[in-house]
Amino acid sequence: MTRTPRARAAARSGVRDDPASAYDMTPSAEGVERRTLACIVDNEPGVLARVVGLFSARGYNIESLTVAEIDRNAHQSRITIVTSGTNHVLEQIEQHLLRLVPVARVIDVTQSGGIERELALVKVAGTGDKRVEALRISEIFRARVIDTTNESFIFEITGASEKIDQFIELMRPLGLVEVSRTGVLSIQRGKERVG
Amino acid sequence: MDGHAGMDAQEAMDAKGKASDAEILTGAEIVLRALADQGVDTIFGYPGGAVLPIYDAIYAQQRVRHILVRHEQGAGHMAEGYARSTGRCGVALATSGPGATNMVTPIADALMDSIPMVVITGQVPTHLIGSDAFQEADTVGITRACSKHNYLVKDVKDLARIIHEAFYVAMSGRPGPVVIDIPKNVQFAKGPYVGPATIEHRTYHPRTEPAERRIEEAVALMAKAERPVIYSGGGVINSGPAASEALRALAAATGFPVTSTLMGLGAFPASDPQWLGMLGMHGSYEANNAMHDCDVMVCVGARFDDRVTGRLDAFSPGSKKIHIDIDPSSINKNVRVDVPVVADCGKALGAMLKGWKKSARKTPDLAPWWGQIDQWRARKSFAYPRSATIIKPQYAIERLYALTRDRDVYVTTEVGQHQMWAAQFFHFDQPNRWMTSGGLGTMGYGLPAAIGVQAAHPGALVIDIAGDASVQMTMQEMSCAVQHELPVKIFILNNEWMGMVRQWQQLLHGERYSHSYSDSLPDFVKLAEAYGGHGIRCENPADLDGAILEMIDSPKPVLFDCRVEKAENCFPMIPSGAAHNEMILGKIMGDEISDAGKMLV
Numbered sequence: 001m002t003r004t005p006r007a008r009a010a011a012r013s014g015v016r017d018d019p020a021s022a023y024d025m026t027p028s029a030e031g032v033e034r035r036t037l038a039c040i041v042d043n044e045p046g047v048l049a050r051v052v053g054l055f056s057a058r059g060y061n062i063e064s065l066t067v068a069e070i071d072r073n074a075h076q077s078r079i080t081i082v083t084s085g086t087n088h089v090l091e092q093i094e095q096h097l098l099r100l101v102p103v104a105r106v107i108d109v110t111q112s113g114g115i116e117r118e119l120a121l122v123k124v125a126g127t128g129d130k131r132v133e134a135l136r137i138s139e140i141f142r143a144r145v146i147d148t149t150n151e152s153f154i155f156e157i158t159g160a161s162e163k164i165d166q167f168i169e170l171m172r173p174l175g176l177v178e179v180s181r182t183g184v185l186s187i188q189r190g191k192e193r194v195g
Numbered sequence: 196m197d198g199h200a201g202m203d204a205q206e207a208m209d210a211k212g213k214a215s216d217a218e219i220l221t222g223a224e225i226v227l228r229a230l231a232d233q234g235v236d237t238i239f240g241y242p243g244g245a246v247l248p249i250y251d252a253i254y255a256q257q258r259v260r261h262i263l264v265r266h267e268q269g270a271g272h273m274a275e276g277y278a279r280s281t282g283r284c285g286v287a288l289a290t291s292g293p294g295a296t297n298m299v300t301p302i303a304d305a306l307m308d309s310i311p312m313v314v315i316t317g318q319v320p321t322h323l324i325g326s327d328a329f330q331e332a333d334t335v336g337i338t339r340a341c342s343k344h345n346y347l348v349k350d351v352k353d354l355a356r357i358i359h360e361a362f363y364v365a366m367s368g369r370p371g372p373v374v375i376d377i378p379k380n381v382q383f384a385k386g387p388y389v390g391p392a393t394i395e396h397r398t399y400h401p402r403t404e405p406a407e408r409r410i411e412e413a414v415a416l417m418a419k420a421e422r423p424v425i426y427s428g429g430g431v432i433n434s435g436p437a438a439s440e441a442l443r444a445l446a447a448a449t450g451f452p453v454t455s456t457l458m459g460l461g462a463f464p465a466s467d468p469q470w471l472g473m474l475g476m477h478g479s480y481e482a483n484n485a486m487h488d489c490d491v492m493v494c495v496g497a498r499f500d501d502r503v504t505g506r507l508d509a510f511s512p513g514s515k516k517i518h519i520d521i522d523p524s525s526i527n528k529n530v531r532v533d534v535p536v537v538a539d540c541g542k543a544l545g546a547m548l549k550g551w552k553k554s555a556r557k558t559p560d561l562a563p564w565w566g567q568i569d570q571w572r573a574r575k576s577f578a579y580p581r582s583a584t585i586i587k588p589q590y591a592i593e594r595l596y597a598l599t600r601d602r603d604v605y606v607t608t609e610v611g612q613h614q615m616w617a618a619q620f621f622h623f624d625q626p627n628r629w630m631t632s633g634g635l636g637t638m639g640y641g642l643p644a645a646i647g648v649q650a651a652h653p654g655a656l657v658i659d660i661a662g663d664a665s666v667q668m669t670m671q672e673m674s675c676a677v678q679h680e681l682p683v684k685i686f687i688l689n690n691e692w693m694g695m696v697r698q699w700q701q702l703l704h705g706e707r708y709s710h711s712y713s714d715s716l717p718d719f720v721k722l723a724e725a726y727g728g729h730g731i732r733c734e735n736p737a738d739l740d741g742a743i744l745e746m747i748d749s750p751k752p753v754l755f756d757c758r759v760e761k762a763e764n765c766f767p768m769i770p771s772g773a774a775h776n777e778m779i780l781g782k783i784m785g786d787e788i789s790d791a792g793k794m795l796v
Contacts, residue, residue: 042398045347046335057340088527095524101344101364104398 034063034084036109036116037094038186042102043069043077050100051079060085060093064118064161064183080109080186082161107194109186114194119182120164125152126175134174141167152177217387222351222377223248225388226315229358231258232391235286237277237650238262239270243290244330245317248382262650262679265671267294269643271301272669275310276647279630280605282435284311284365285647291317292330295376296337300637302372303341307634308458309433311370313361314342320380321349334376343371349378351386359394368401369522370433401521405538405546412534413493413517414550420491422564423451426474426503429458429633430496430520430540432626438462438541439626442495445548450561452568454482456497458633461623471568472577475503476769477615480576480778481568483767486511487775488567494518496540499529500634501771509774519543576767576780577619586736588613588688588759592620592660595686598743603655605648607631607641609665612694612765617660639668642685646672649681656684656747663689664713673726676752684746684753687719690761698764702779723754734758 041047048067055062063082070078083093097106109116122143124134127150134153138145143157152175157167161184168179188194220228226249230238237260242250253261264270267289274285285305289298295316305312319328335347344364346357354377361373417423425446431438439462446453446469453463454471463470472479474486483505486492492514497503499518504510510530518525518532519540526535536543579589606621607630608614614631623629630648632640645659659666666687676683688694696711720730729751733742739757746753766781 046339046345049336049339053340092524092528095526099369099522099524101396101399 031086032084033087033090034082035090035111036114036184036186037081037083037097038107038109038114039079039081039097039103040070040105040107041077041079041100042104043075044102047077047100047102048079050102051081051097054096054100055081055083055093058092058096060089064181066183066185076104080184082184107186107188109188112188112194114186114188116160116184116186117158118161118164118184119156119158120168121146121180122155122157122168122171122176123152123178124155124171124175125177127151130174134171137167137170137174143167217389219385220388221248221252222348222354222382222384222386223252225351225354225386226358226377226382227252227256227259228388229355229391230286231256233359233362234283235259238286238288239264239273239277239647239650240288241265241267241270241290241294243294243317245291245319245379246288246294246315246382247317248379249288249315249317249377260650261288262646262675262681264643264675266669267297268300268639269646269669269672269675271298271312271314272304272637272640272643273647273650273672274312274314275301275305275308275640276607276630276644277651278305278310278312278647279432279644280627280648281651282627284313284362286313286315288315289317290330291319291334291379292332294330295332295334299337299341300635302338302374304632304635304637304640305372306341306343308632309370309429310372311365312372313358313365314338314372314374316374316376317382318347318376318378321378322380324378334374338374341372342374343369345374345376347376347378348381351381351384354381354386355389356394359389359391360396362391363394363396364399367399368403369430369520369525402537403521403539403542405519405536405543407546409534409536410543410546410550413536413547414554416491416515416517416534417449417451417493417547417551418554419559420451420489421559421561422485422488422490422567423449423493423561424471424485424489424491425451425453425463425493425495426455426486426497427453427459427462427495428456428497431459431462431544432496434496434521434540436626438496438539438544441541441544441548443467445544445551448548448551451493452485452565454478454485456500456503456633457618457631459497460618460629461626464624465622466624473618474775475500476505476771477619477765477767478769479619480574480767480780481571483769483775483778484571485568489514492516494520494532495544496520498525501529504529505769505777506772506774509777511775574780576778579763579766579781582760583736586733586739586757586759588616588690588763589620590736591686591688591739591757591759592616594739595658595660595743596621598740599656599658599747602747603652604628605630605645605652605655605657607644607648607657607659609641609659609661609668610636610638611662611665611696612690612698612763613660613662613665613688615695615765616688621660638662638665640665642666642669642683643672643675645683645685646676646679646681649676649683650679653681657681658684658686661685661687662694663687663691663716663719664693667717670722673723673728673752673754677727682750682752684749684755686746686755687757688759689716689719689756690759690763691716692761694763695765701764702768703770719754719756723752726752728752728754730754730756732756732758 143155147154278285474482641659723730
């Protein structure tokens with residue numbers, strides 16, 4: 001068998017000591033980042049199932065997902081998905097989303113510097129100093145009290161996900177009972193309509 | 196919408212006129228009218244409770260021919276065969292519940308191989324959906340993951356639009372199967388009919404024109420190449436005959452060697468001296484080594500499938516890669532490429548040819564590269580030991596090819612060793628002549644696919660190169676072939692084994708032949724006769740030519756029981772997880788499989 005020296009060297013370097021199947025080549029966790037994608041979709045039956053099914057079928061992560069109709073006349077919905085993966089995976093997610101027939105556009109909110117907001121309802125129960133402290137912290141976070149009893153508050157708080165995470169952590173020792181979050185919403189800065 | 200382009204103003208006005216004072220038809224009538232207006236001449240189906248109104252409408256018209264199958268899977272594969280041999284959209288029809296679930300395999304098959312197909316299924320009436328009614332299944336839920344798109348039609352007013360839209364989606368961009376689920380009450384209800392010209396999809400408009408900059412980058416790379424190779428795939432065939440012409444023209448202009456995937460056979464003529472043969476797991480030694488050692492790879496309409504690439508981290512390590520694909524998600528999916536070209540293959544190849552002719556640069560001399568390729572070719576990797584007493588499966592296909600090459604011949608296959616031998620030893624000079632289940636690897640594909648091909652090409656010779664195990668998976672369609680006088684030739688390489696399973700067990704599982712022997716095989720000759728077809732058996736190489744001619748001359752569907760060498764293995768072979776230059780060439784070359792190789796999966 002004749003072969004150029006260069007090719008032979010390349011062949012040798014390509015062979016590892018522990019030959020493994022192509023199926024075993026799992027991508028490393030290196031370089032995993034979080035990304036927020038907004039999909040503008042035709043609001044037709046099953047469109048959410050298609051998007052969610054794509055993520056489960058191809059083994060991608062969904063950290064949060066919100067969906068609602070944004071234009072009744074045009075039958076359009078906006079789905080904001082927070083996902084994570086390597087750059088390569090994130091690029092694939094975007095392309096596979098675009099392959100779905102009812103998906104009109106995909107916007108990379110993270111990379112295009114869009115605004116992300118989340119709303120949370122946080123129930124905290126307690127009396128005495130802890131109750132006072134909870135109310136004091138809620139003021140710092142500009143949370144609103146939307147329900148109260150003698151022994152509890154329900155706070156409504158909006159902001160970036162990190163801010164909400166932080167608020168929840170601070171409430172934990174003060175009698176955190178229950179949390180409900182919307183997941184991330186997103187929009188582009190500036191006067192242009194990007195969606 | 197594609198329909199607009201080919202229409203003159205008068206036609207477009209007529210179509211619009213139809214929309215304004217629309218005819219009122221029942222849902223079932225709308226289905227048949229829409230099919231006819233889409234140019235569908237043949238559908239493949241099986242009746243049942245939830246599609247009876249549609250069958251009533253079929254009964255009342257002459258424009259669309261219905262081929263009655265024996266199992267819905269057969270209808271799906273027939274529609275695939277029809278589509279692949281004509282370049283048009285295949286259409287299959289099934290009832291709700293089990294009819295739809297039986298159709299799932301061909302739908303998944305068509306998705307993997309990018310075959311345009313519209314599948315119409317009946318559904319229980321809308322008010323019964325979700326009640327676990329008789330023969331109810333969540334068809335759109337089940338087929339969502341294995342179709343390109345699907346629809347549940349809840350209102351007859353949407354039906355005509357959805358059917359036309361389904362054809363558009365199935366045929367546009369990367370083609371694929373589209374499912375339309377129609378509840379029985381919608382089939383009875385009356386609604387307006389609109390023609391195809393008035394339909395435009397809101398969001399789905401795939402890009403087909405290449406970016407000029409990318410074409411320039413590609414041509415610049417190609418102009419400097421010293422060891423180039425063109426790796427073409429099924430996308431070239433899907434794109435239409437013009438793409439195959441463009442591929443041939445580009446190869447002729449550049450002098451580059453051409454290899455192809457299993458799906459792409461026929462796009463480039465196998466008789467051309469620039470042809471390297473198929474690449475991949477059972478591809479030729481020269482094709483795989485050229486892929487490994489090339490410095491510029493032009494991938495056209497192929498998707499770097501694992502059966503093609505072998506081990507990814509050792510795949511063509513020294514090359515710059517150009518990838519033309521209409522589906523952006525295929526680019527950089529498995530293999531990183533240097534020049535991505537998102538476009539229809541035919542248009543991109545045409546643009547590259549134009550760029551190549553304009554380019555003032557002289558191509559480096561390819562003679563040393565061709566010299567290297569000739570050395571690989573001299574290994575004759577498809578060689579096999581001849582026998583005067585036993586029919587070698589490779590010999591059977593060689594003879595089949597030799598005796599049919601001057602005819603108007605179409606070939607389908609099942610899945611396994613016989614499929615690979617067919618790809619290696621049957622040669623194609625034209626696209627749309629070779630139908631095989633590549634991506635999904637569906638045993639039982641070939642017999643019904645052949646029937647679909649024959650329905651589209653009544654005068655042609657249609658051969659299913661089959662294995663004894665695969666062919667039994669859809670054998671009942673012999674009855675369909677006899678009923679509709681579709682004289683397909685089922686050429687069974689009968690080695691009494693699930694050959695590819697046996698081969699893997701021999702090479703990789705310590706010769707433990709667990710459940711791979713086809714015990715209690717039927718007598719295929721008697722079976723053919725039982726169906727009203729023609730049966731032939733051949734066991735002696737000396738009788739083979741005569742038997743093949745008898746098969747060709749028979750006016751009936753034929754089951755040809757070709758008794759071949761039982762223990763023959765399909766070589767050359769790249770075991771999963773090995774690199775292109777680590778091929779096993781088989782015993783004839785004196786190669787042994789290493790212990791490490793046996794550990795591979």
